[in-house]
Amino acid sequence: MDTLNILLMGFISIVLINNLVFTKFLGICPYLGVSGRIDMAFGMGMAVTFVVTLSGTLTWLIDHLILMPMNLEVTRYICFILVIAGSVQLVEMYVRKFFPTLYESFGIFLPLITTNCAILGLCLFINLWGIDNLLEAVVLSFGAGIGFTMAICIMAGIRENLNLADVPECLKGAPITLITAGLLTLAFMGFAGMIR
Amino acid sequence: MTKNSDTTAGIYKETLLAGLWRENPVFRLLLGMCPTLAVTAAVKPALTMGLCVIFVLLCSNIVVSLMRNLLKPHLRILMFTLTIATFVTIADLFLKAFALRMSETLGPYVPLIIVNCIIICRAEACASKNGLLVSFIDALGMGVGFTLTLCVLAGVREVLSTGAIWEISILPAGFVPWAAMRMPVGAFITLGLLLGLVNVLSRKKA
Numbered sequence A: 001m002d003t004l005n006i007l008l009m010g011f012i013s014i015v016l017i018n019n020l021v022f023t024k025f026l027g028i029c030p031y032l033g034v035s036g037r038i039d040m041a042f043g044m045g046m047a048v049t050f051v052v053t054l055s056g057t058l059t060w061l062i063d064h065l066i067l068m069p070m071n072l073e074v075t076r077y078i079c080f081i082l083v084i085a086g087s088v089q090l091v092e093m094y095v096r097k098f099f100p101t102l103y104e105s106f107g108i109f110l111p112l113i114t115t116n117c118a119i120l121g122l123c124l125f126i127n128l129w130g131i132d133n134l135l136e137a138v139v140l141s142f143g144a145g146i147g148f149t150m151a152i153c154i155m156a157g158i159r160e161n162l163n164l165a166d167v168p169e170c171l172k173g174a175p176i177t178l179i180t181a182g183l184l185t186l187a188f189m190g191f192a193g194m195i196r
Numbered sequence B: 001m002t003k004n005s006d007t008t009a010g011i012y013k014e015t016l017l018a019g020l021w022r023e024n025p026v027f028r029l030l031l032g033m034c035p036t037l038a039v040t041a042a043v044k045p046a047l048t049m050g051l052c053v054i055f056v057l058l059c060s061n062i063v064v065s066l067m068r069n070l071l072k073p074h075l076r077i078l079m080f081t082l083t084i085a086t087f088v089t090i091a092d093l094f095l096k097a098f099a100l101r102m103s104e105t106l107g108p109y110v111p112l113i114i115v116n117c118i119i120i121c122r123a124e125a126c127a128s129k130n131g132l133l134v135s136f137i138d139a140l141g142m143g144v145g146f147t148l149t150l151c152v153l154a155g156v157r158e159v160l161s162t163g164a165i166w167e168i169s170i171l172p173a174g175f176v177p178w179a180a181m182r183m184p185v186g187a188f189i190t191l192g193l194l195l196g197l198v199n200v201l202s203r204k205k206a
Helices: A002-017 A020-024 A028-033 A038-067 A071-100 A099-107 A109-113 A117-129 A134-162 A174-191 B003-023 B035-040 B044-068 B073-098 B098-110 B111-115 B117-127 B132-162 B186-203
Strands: none
Touching: A002 A134, A002 A174, A002 B186, A020 A117, A020 A134, A020 A174, A020 B003, A028 A174, A028 B035, A038 A071, A038 A109, A038 A117, A038 A134, A071 A099, A071 A109, A071 B073, A117 A134, A117 B098, A117 B111, A134 A174, A134 B035, A134 B111, A134 B117, B003 B132, B035 B098, B035 B132, B035 B186, B044 B073, B044 B098, B044 B111, B044 B117, B044 B132, B073 B098, B073 B111, B073 B117, B098 B111, B111 B117, B117 B132, B132 B186
């Protein structure tokens, strides 16, 4: 019961309170790049969720089973980025072979994910927070993906309407998107007191 | 190179200046947003971050430029990433050894330089096609441009959030600090407004 409680708290906290996009500024590039249309944003979010869950779990395992016992922490970043690049490649090949229609819809996002800071960032944060339990690492990784999807979909919804708004000429495009994102983070700060 | 020295020097100057303003990585290309927003609450961490990025960018551009004829197309990005990861590890260990407190402030954003789009973008767009000297100068221009941008952003945020720059108070005592500037909100909105300002300035020039 206690473990379940901790897992649930961790999940809610990473989705709402410590949302990677709004509080840690991770994954801002795709957040600005593909949040123009809501269906593309959702595709990107799903792809990120999948890869982040996979690589969060794998890097935790590698970190705890190989690097820490062998005192190879120095090579941590290189290992992490290799795992991420590898899992992106794996997912891409798998999806292309078995789900061609799905590949059509989010295939273009997959190579981009390797350089998505949200993925490496989450792996590093799991390491930094000293999560010593595999289940917790899996739940946190999955929650981070869901949080990213939520953030990017909210933004896409706003931007679809922003096209119709009367924005000053010099603020069109990226500036107004950033300002909107700022207001969104302000809204999300309201969740901060939820879990102590 | 077969060109005479005047035009060669012209190319170098052009490359150097491109990174500072015309192709400024943050304002113009919108690359490397993650550290731009995350470490600019004060000038000191911003400058440290900028210096780390310059170091990594220089080293990776040099190495990529040296091995550009050996690269296989499909393994290109992987090789870039591994090169960058190596130099980032060096920078991170250096910070941990000589500036522990700064390293703790920057936290995971130092290793996150690995996935900073600026570095991969320069490796791909410049270093893998050009010689050593051009790549070096390009890295210098881009790196300095990035650092300056970070410092401007951090300067605005630090003044408004604490009334000080570089921890030296400059505003009158009656100034009420804007706590919001220290938070993520401040980062997003300041950067948005700065981008707007840059748009206005560049339109006036044109």
